[in-house]
Amino acid sequence: xxxxxxxxxxxxxxxxxxxxxxxxxxxxxxxxxxxxxxxxxxxxxxxxxxxxxxxxxxxxxxxxxxxxxxxxxxxxxxxxxxxxxxxxxxxxxxxxxxxxxxxxxxxxxxxxxxxxxxxxxxxxxxxxxxxxxxxxxxxxxxxxxxxxxxxxxxxxxxxxxxxxxxxxxxxxxxxxxxxxxxxxxxxxxxxxxxxxxxxxxxxxxxxxxxx
Numbered sequence: 001x002x003x004x005x006x007x008x009x010x011x012x013x014x015x016x017x018x019x020x021x022x023x024x025x026x027x028x029x030x031x032x033x034x035x036x037x038x039x040x041x042x043x044x045x046x047x048x049x050x051x052x053x054x055x056x057x058x059x060x061x062x063x064x065x066x067x068x069x070x071x072x073x074x075x076x077x078x079x080x081x082x083x084x085x086x087x088x089x090x091x092x093x094x095x096x097x098x099x100x101x102x103x104x105x106x107x108x109x110x111x112x113x114x115x116x117x118x119x120x121x122x123x124x125x126x127x128x129x130x131x132x133x134x135x136x137x138x139x140x141x142x143x144x145x146x147x148x149x150x151x152x153x154x155x156x157x158x159x160x161x162x163x164x165x166x167x168x169x170x171x172x173x174x175x176x177x178x179x180x181x182x183x184x185x186x187x188x189x190x191x192x193x194x195x196x197x198x199x200x201x202x203x204x205x206x207x208x209x210x211x
Contacts, residue, residue, distance in 0.1 A: 005064050010075045012063045016056050017079020022091050023052060029095060 027048055033041055060072065083091070 006069075006071075009060070009064045009067075009069075010071065012059055013056075013072050013075030014079035014082065016059055017076040017081075018083040018087060019079075020052060020056070020076065021080045021083030021088065023048075025088065025092060026095060029092075029099070 027044075031041070031044060036044075056076070060068070
């Protein structure tokens with residue numbers, strides 16, 4: 001391995017050490033360990049370290065074709081220490097500012113979406129429901145009005161016919177009245193017998209179904 005390659009490897013590993021420190025702080029900021037279950041923390045830790053190992057190995061592969069030397073670990077520690085002593089405070093401030101900016105942006109777009117899309121749709125639905133209710137009330141009112149008018153018309157038409165019928169009935173001879181009375185009585189008796197026969201048939205049918 002040439003000196004140039006070794007120098008590039010050192011610089012890359014110092015950078016990866018700083019990257020590892022920043023990744024740890026970012027991971028801790030989003031994970032919130034006290035609020036997570038232990039098994040969730042364990043799985044996330046395993047995935048995090050596997051991912052960081054792959055990133056570091058890929059970087060090493062790009063720089064010196066994956067040759068692992070002792071100074072690589074020294075460079076990683078130096079980079080991590082550099083981050084902890086010089087870069088951590090500033091990085092955490094920038095990270096928090098970016099997180100707050102992302103949250104504020106999300107809230108802004110969520111509120112804008114609600115005001116520009118959700119609220120108009122809700123207002124439109126309420127307006128349609130109001131129109132339908134108003135139309136239903138109008139139709140109900142018109143129906144009642146039409147029924148009242150028809151009832152009034154029937155009364156107007158029925159009253160003269162009723163009085164004319166009563167007058168004509170008074171002019172009918174008593175013999176005819178008695179005959180018609182007997183006829184209607186017989187007809188009522190026949191209808192009553194038919195009704196009784198119907199009830200008997202229904203009872204018989206029920207007994208047949210139960211047996």
